[in-house]
Amino acid sequence: MQPNSQHFKANATAALHQPNLQAALKQLELGFVAGRARCYEGLPEFEALRERAESVLNHTLENLDAYLLEYEARVVEAGGQVHWASTPQEAREIVLRICRDADARSVIRGKSMIGEEIGINDALEGAGFEVTESDLGEYILQLGKEPPSHIVAPAIHKTKDEISDLFFDHHQALGFSERLTDRSALVAEARQVLRTRFLDADVGMTGANFLIAETGSNVIVTNEGNGDLSCTLPRVQIVTAAIDKVVPTLEDASMLLRLLARSATGQEITAYTTFSTGPRREPDADGPREYHVVLIDNQRSEMLGSELRPMLRCIRCGACMNHCPVYGRVGGHSYGWVYPGPMGSVLTPVMVGLDEAGHLPNACTLNGRCETVCPVRIPLPDLLRGLRARQHQQRLNSASARWALGAWAWVARRPRLYQFLTGMAMPIMARLGRKSGRFSRMPLAGGWTRVRDLPAPQGSTFQAQWQKRGRNGS
């Protein structure tokens, strides 16, 4: 997908004026956020689990080359093949080659963020393959030709009405002549349409929530069972997975699964958690004849060597965006690429470039909620601050921002001047805003005052108050 992150501000402004989106985002708060809180209430081990998860994943990253090689050896022993790709381009070429070699015509996909990251659907369709997304949310987006707006619930921004229209438009050719408005009828129709796609597909593609070094297995978690049909019915299975998905053992995966579903959807466990290992064994009754894994780097090894290393612990639960006040207002599409919210604001600049996605690390109030809820304790605000620093070093922020920061830094290094200037500014601002106690317009701060007021300062500066208190000894 073409990144559109440089238009974050315009995207966000538009999003603020879409009532349907605002209602959906509100619902997210009532659903996922409340569900997660309920779940963890019943789990006194939560903090201990987070700490252990962090340390297990840190250990894995420290020994990543060794675990990847162990994993690869087990896949090969089980009769599967592992393909390595440095870039999205290489990954796409590998997938296309596997599909061509298998004489495939149709591909069924289970939802996977790495698939979005490498743009696999466009590549497959461009090469003449028939591609169907099987996750209901992704299927809706495929019909609407839209990118996901959430990593767990990709179509949260779509209303039932819009889905009714999409199904009506696309399913008439398949013999469904009624425009359905009932939620369960819509789900049932999609089930019927997709059932034949599952049965007809030559290739099933999924991502992986984890790869297990101990056994060479890939793990997928779903509630719909679509990923499971995708990797069971077609004769070829392709797993696309990033190199940071590997964990050492089945026990490690079990621990992380306890955190994943709770953090993602507020479930203790999803309806389906599936471990697949190699192709079908003789004399298994079903399962694919070929099993391929495409291991994708795409900048992750660079992140490993940088201050962004903790980001590689991410288990893609989405909790950081569910709890982000910015995401909660502007929605996923504003971020302009595959990964939205706090985790996306770290990943997007790395994967599509800081020049394209420079707004994202700045679209953050550093309130820290994301870090507090992250099940693997990724210090997202620190990482975002780090990216802002990179931006400044690479002179990618705007000239006015650089000038303002420079001027502030110059003054701030001169304490007397700083006190003098702020001491002067306070009474002036208090006076100007004395009528209502707030400003509804302010030069240089239009972005703020267009949508809300800026409170006028009350009393003297913090430093002046502090000094006074110190003198009084209170």
Place this chain on the structure above:
Amino acid sequence: MSSAKEQVLARIRAANGGAADPAIARARIEAHARQIEPAFDDDLADRFLAKLEAAAATVARVSAEDRVVTEIEAYLERNGLDQKIVAGDEAVLRQLDWPPGFTVEQRVPRGDDVIGLTSALCGIAETGTLMLTSAAGRPTSLNFLPDYHVVVLRRAQLVARMEDAWDKLRAEPGAMPRTVNFISGPSKTADVEQTVEYGAHGPRCLHVVLIDG
């Protein structure tokens, strides 16, 4: 030019300040130590069934094996279903004595089969989860294609946690099966306006029969 694999590994090693010692990874895998496991002390069967029900599965407890068929008959009746079943080839199912009128076939299911009947390797009490493994007489598609999935297992097959299930699997002969399915309720989706609907792609209904004796 070196292969993509060599390049990826070289970059990882550069980032980590050198190659990892494979012995460290191997030792950790060998030990496969358990991590933090949530504490609970409920009765395994009670917890297992309660968790399944909370996830919208239906459950039944029968006192002995010879009650299973009656229970399934009643279940089909309740749901207005034909007595046509596709079943897995498993010890506990082979012993069932079906009354006349039932068609029970052992085969890979088709897209329009209505009822799938299987057992499970074990049931996990912590989360109310069934663990099913693939094999010659146990097609994975049987767990996903039919609208109704009925699972029969004995109380002795219950374990406390997923880690116990792994131990059980490791004690079985042979390597890791091609597919291990953990199933904790019927198929569902919340992709239409964040409201749960059952029967997205997998079974609309999951019915678990526990033989308590």
